[in-house]
């Protein structure tokens with residue numbers, strides 16, 4: 001009997017396995033990708049997009065072309081529920097889809113549980129909603145006559161990249177000469193929290209040079225229209241807050257009976273199967289994978305996971321043995337804005353304009369492989 005493989009979400013791993021045609025299903029099998037939008041952002045190029053270095057199409061992948069070339073059916077929509085025991089999924093418009101095996105790569109969602117966040121803060125996730133809001137903020141800046149203080153909340157490498165990209169963007173914006181004071185607000189004391197000490201020192205120096213004010217150990221309690229209050233009642237006046245912290249999944253995961261951890265991510269085995277679900281896989285920001293290094297900015301780690309996902313989806317469809325075991329730690333690249341980036345090779349850290357050029361070349365080369373680019 002023919003199988004149906006459901007790929008939910010056009011995240012990094014699903015794009016990678018379609019690009020490299022890693023699925024080896026039988027000709028009669030149906031492969032369906034469900035995604036809400038045609039164009040999805042390529043993460044490593046987002047800081048460049050924010051500071052006007054790239055145009056939209058240069059850093060967005062066309063899922064329609066990708067699916068057509070890979071012989072995969074693209075269904076526009078959003079998964080709203082899954083019954084993994086009955087192997088059925090529902091889309092938000094009520095359509096229903098049966099599957100033999102399903103894989104979730106639906107990314108992160110914003111943390112909106114903070115009091116005042118929904119009313120007063122912008123959230124980076126989902127990125128496609130953030131981009132028009134960022135354009136509006138830039139327009140607002142060009143009309144503004146008073147200085148603006150902007151707070152970025154987050155402590156990952158991604159938050160650092162975003163803070164420095166925003167700084168570069170406002171510094172280079174010729175339409176506005178209004179000073180923008182940038183604040184980076186974190187709950188813990190390590191910055192970025194997801195990298196080694198040596199990288200943290202280099203990042204701290206750059207933040208200092210770029211005049212980004214850092215507020216560590218400032219767990220946000222409430223966001224108001226012109227300020228944030230920490231859980232310890234410290235006050236920081238801010239005109240705009242951007243939340244960069246995200247959790248996995250969405251409410252639909254819990255209502256589907258899939259148990260997420262405190263951060264909202266689904267715990268997966270090293271096979272990438274959701275714990276306790278033989279036919280359901282999850283990868284990327286929706287998953288918590290104890291066998292893999294933290295995701296954040298480690299594309300190479302995502303690629304290893306995509307390879308394993310492809311192997312295991314093929315094996316699961318054919319009833320063969322799945323691959324398991326730990327993933328290797330991957331190289332991190334951090335964009336530091338103002339033509340700088342840093343990376344590490346073992347214990348060695350390299351930083352400078354040539355690192356950024358290398359990072360950009362790598363990203364452009366990756367994008368150029370996608371059909372329709």
Ligand SMILES: Cc1cc2nc3c(=O)[nH]c(=O)nc-3n(C[C@H](O)[C@H](O)[C@H](O)COP(=O)(O)OP(=O)(O)OC[C@H]3O[C@@H](n4cnc5c(N)ncnc54)[C@H](O)[C@@H]3O)c2cc1C
Nearest residue numbers: 009010011012043044046078079106107284285297298299
């Ligand atoms: C500024 C910035 C810089 C970054 N730099 C890097 C970098 O250098 N290297 C790196 O590896 N990563 C980087 N990233 C991270 C990267 O963009 C992703 O977070 C990472 O690739 C993992 O994402 P993902 O594959 O889980 O999902 P995503 O790439 O976020 O994609 C998830 C997709 O699923 C769709 N979706 C969501 N919900 C549903 C649903 N219910 N049904 C169907 N579809 C759904 C979404 O619309 C989205 O298209 C960066 C991110 C940002 C914001």
